[in-house]
Amino acid sequence: MRKQWMVGLLTVGLVVCGLSGAGHTRVQASTTTDSFINHMSSPVKKVADQYKLYPSVMMAQAALESGWGTSQLSTSANNYFGIKGAYNGASVTMSTAEYNENGQLYYTQAAFKKYPDATASMTDNAQLLRNGTAWNANYYAGTWRENAPTYVAAANALTGTYATAPNYGASLINLIQTYKFYSLDSVPVPSKKPTSNASAVKYYFGADNQTATLGSKYKSYAVYNHVKGSKYKATNYGWSKVGGWQGRPVWIDARGYKVSTKTNWYRIRFSKQTTAKKYWVYSSALSFPKTTYSSYKKTVKLVGSAYPVYNHVFNSTYIAKQLTTTKALVNQSVKIDDKATHIQSGITTTWYRIHGGSINGWVSSLAVKK
Missing domain, CATH: 1.10.530.10 (Lysozyme)
Structure with missing residues (x-):
């Protein structure tokens, strides 16, 4: 609260x-x-x-x-x-x-x-x-x-x-x-039926400490204050104004899915501080850690510590939002139905999608008893 x-x-x-x-x-x-x-x-x-x-x-x-x-x-x-x-x-x-x-x-x-x-x-x-x-x-x-x-x-x-x-x-x-x-x-019915859904963008907000880097082709894409083509007027800032280089780290807290083109946009900032100015960039401007998914079915118990439960793998392209913690399921049997291998900065971590009671989501392998 x-x-x-x-x-x-x-x-x-x-x-x-x-x-x-x-x-x-x-x-x-x-x-x-x-x-x-x-x-x-x-x-x-x-x-x-x-x-x-x-x-x-x-x-x-x-x-x-x-x-x-x-x-x-x-x-x-x-x-x-x-x-x-x-x-x-x-x-x-x-x-x-x-x-x-x-x-x-x-x-x-x-x-x-x-x-x-x-x-x-x-x-x-x-x-x-x-x-x-x-x-x-x-x-x-x-x-x-x-x-x-x-x-x-x-x-x-x-x-x-x-x-x-x-x-x-x-x-x-x-x-x-x-x-x-x-x-x-309820809102008034528009007098005219929209002729296009080009402005439709679905937004997904998540934890604000997720990261990526500027990709090798980042200069081919501009930086905006809104998703380009959305219902909001987007201003093009250009990299000369905000600065950038391949591999520069960015922090991400939201993803915008543009319905008409089926493409993803991300809200980024160039500082860990959450008060830093935020921008929107097209997905191809960024390089994300590699996440590989595979089917994995097993019944396990969770360790005593409270680990976060996310709706997606943390730091994946989906942008994960914390749902709850594992505290409510400590020492209870939970089912795993999917596994993800996450590689970032040369470090490999494993994630599991768990189901237990009313809690469903992704947890780090550290939360699972060996």
């Missing part, structure tokens, strides 16, 4: 002090899902559409974080996301749970933002998703409608960024589908 909001979100069910005599006119939190949905649909849709986010995802977040509007923060301060601090100088002080550096739980008094109404709470949350963090303005870019083709992609993009819980995105999707929040995402 976001470090700066982690404690605030724990207030759902943990806040033990209240506030009386609040003088603001506000949307009262409901005790039933129907009432909550009726009260919140209008402000959620208004704000989400304004910031080009998915109303369905915002509605699911508000319901999940506030316990359907029953948390003390939502009833006393219209705070539906447990955000700490002050809003235009207004706050409420409540007892909340925190963890010290040793992981021990203790209680302390903290100030939480007090909003005049639900719309203000939604707006504050939307601005966070749009503006990102102090160290990375694009931290939540996976939730933006221009990057996420569906509410499912936007909800999943919150896992590992907005929240560390591995099932956070799945929980939101379950709420959206159960209560049909997706109906809030």
Whole structure:
């Protein structure tokens, strides 16, 4: 979960002090899902559409974080996301749970933002998703409608960024589908049927520390601020402006699949720092580590340490996103149905695709007991 909001979100069910005599006119939190949905649909849709986010995802977040509007923060301060601090100088002080550096739980008094109404709470949350963090303005870019083709992609993009819980995105999707929040995402039907799908690009976001190098033919391809030919205006920077040489390392955090040409583009930066300027390049401009796949069926157990589980082999051309860790499956039998040999900088590593309970993904061979 976001470090700066982690404690605030724990207030759902943990806040033990209240506030009386609040003088603001506000949307009262409901005790039933129907009432909550009726009260919140209008402000959620208004704000989400304004910031080009998915109303369905915002509605699911508000319901999940506030316990359907029953948390003390939502009833006393219209705070539906447990955000700490002050809003235009207004706050409420409540007892909340925190963890010290040793992981021990203790209680302390903290100030939480007090909003005049639900719309203000939604707006504050939307601005966070749009503006990102102090160290990375694009931290939540996976939730933006221009990057996420569906509410499912936007909800999943919150896992590992907005929240560390591995099932956070799945929980939101379950709420959206159960209560049909997706109906809030409806957009006007275009007056004209598109004549071409040339601008269609499917984006896949992953861990930001994956690497490749500039290939031998990188100068044959330009550098852009967007995928060339997408619905966004792409500016050609040229290598003379950004610099480059064969073998220069680049860090990658996203892949764009251009539907019309069935080609891949990658979002790169020339520094390990995630705040560095990002560019898009065609796949042929890059040289990736070699990954070879083969069928491999076996039942194994995982070691005691928590290793990351990715949706693809890490540092492969697919761009891997961490789904969870192996901690939940330690000492349990899991099935392997595929194997990958990964060669990077002369170092060979082995990866396995595992299936265990609700966890499916790729892990390093180090996670598997010999």
